Amino acid sequence: MNGLALHEPSASPASWRIALPHSAAAVPVARALVRTALTEPAHGADRDTAELLTAELVANAVEHAAGDGPIELVVELLPTGCQVEVHDPDPAPPGDLTRPSGREPDPWQEHGRGLLLIRALSSSCGHRPTGTGKAVWFRLATVPPQWRPQTSSGT
Numbered sequence: 001m002n003g004l005a006l007h008e009p010s011a012s013p014a015s016w017r018i019a020l021p022h023s024a025a026a027v028p029v030a031r032a033l034v035r036t037a038l039t040e041p042a043h044g045a046d047r048d049t050a051e052l053l054t055a056e057l058v059a060n061a062v063e064h065a066a067g068d069g070p071i072e073l074v075v076e077l078l079p080t081g082c083q084v085e086v087h088d089p090d091p092a093p094p095g096d097l098t099r100p101s102g103r104e105p106d107p108w109q110e111h112g113r114g115l116l117l118i119r120a121l122s123s124s125c126g127h128r129p130t131g132t133g134k135a136v137w138f139r140l141a142t143v144p145p146q147w148r149p150q151t152s153s154g155t
Contacts, residue, residue, distance in 0.1 A: 014076070014077040015075060015077070016033060016074070017072065017073070017074045018072065019072050020058065020071050021071075022062060022065070022068045022070055022071055026061075026073075027058050030057075030073050031055050033075060034050050034051050034054045034084065035047060035051055037077060038077075038082065044081070045077075045142055046140060049121050049122075049140060050084065052117065053084065053117065053118050053138050054073070056118055057086040057114075057137075058071065058086055060094060060114055060115070061088040061136070064090070064094070064095075065090035066092070071086055071088045071089075072087040072088075073087075074135075079142075080141060080142055081123065081139055081140045081142045082140050083137055084138055084139075085136065087134070088133050088136075094115065094127050094134070094136050095115055121140075122139055123140055123141040124138070125138040125139070
């Protein structure tokens with residue numbers, strides 16, 4: 001071939017997949033994986049929000065999914081942001097994830113705000129059936145560079 005060859009970036013995004021125990025111990029492991037995946041400053045998705053929403057998805061799977069089989073965390077870095085999925089063995093949809101239920105969370109209860117946070121803070125969210133249960137997911141868009149916190153150089 002004569003002339004310049006163009007290198008097209010890989011169509012497949014960077015991704016991580018990990019099986020987690022069906023217990024509360026899965027939450028800090030999931031947060032650590034997301035924090036590590038989003039460490040690259042050039043990526044641009046809000047790492048704190050990603051960690052919070054991941055913790056909510058994993059905690060919901062641990063608390064509400066039937067059975068005690070493992071759950072799975074999938075993190076994908078996309079050119080436009082990131083997508084996080086939590087797979088669990090329960091095919092039942094996750095409550096009011098994509099539609100508000102019309103009722104306010106009880107301010108005196110510790111629970112009941114996870115799906116509300118996911119809806120409010122993600123750029124999109126949803127669920128889909130899988131061959132072994134369901135996947136619940138959210139996406140976060142890349143934060144424009146001018147909106148990102150400035151990092152200090154340590155000097």
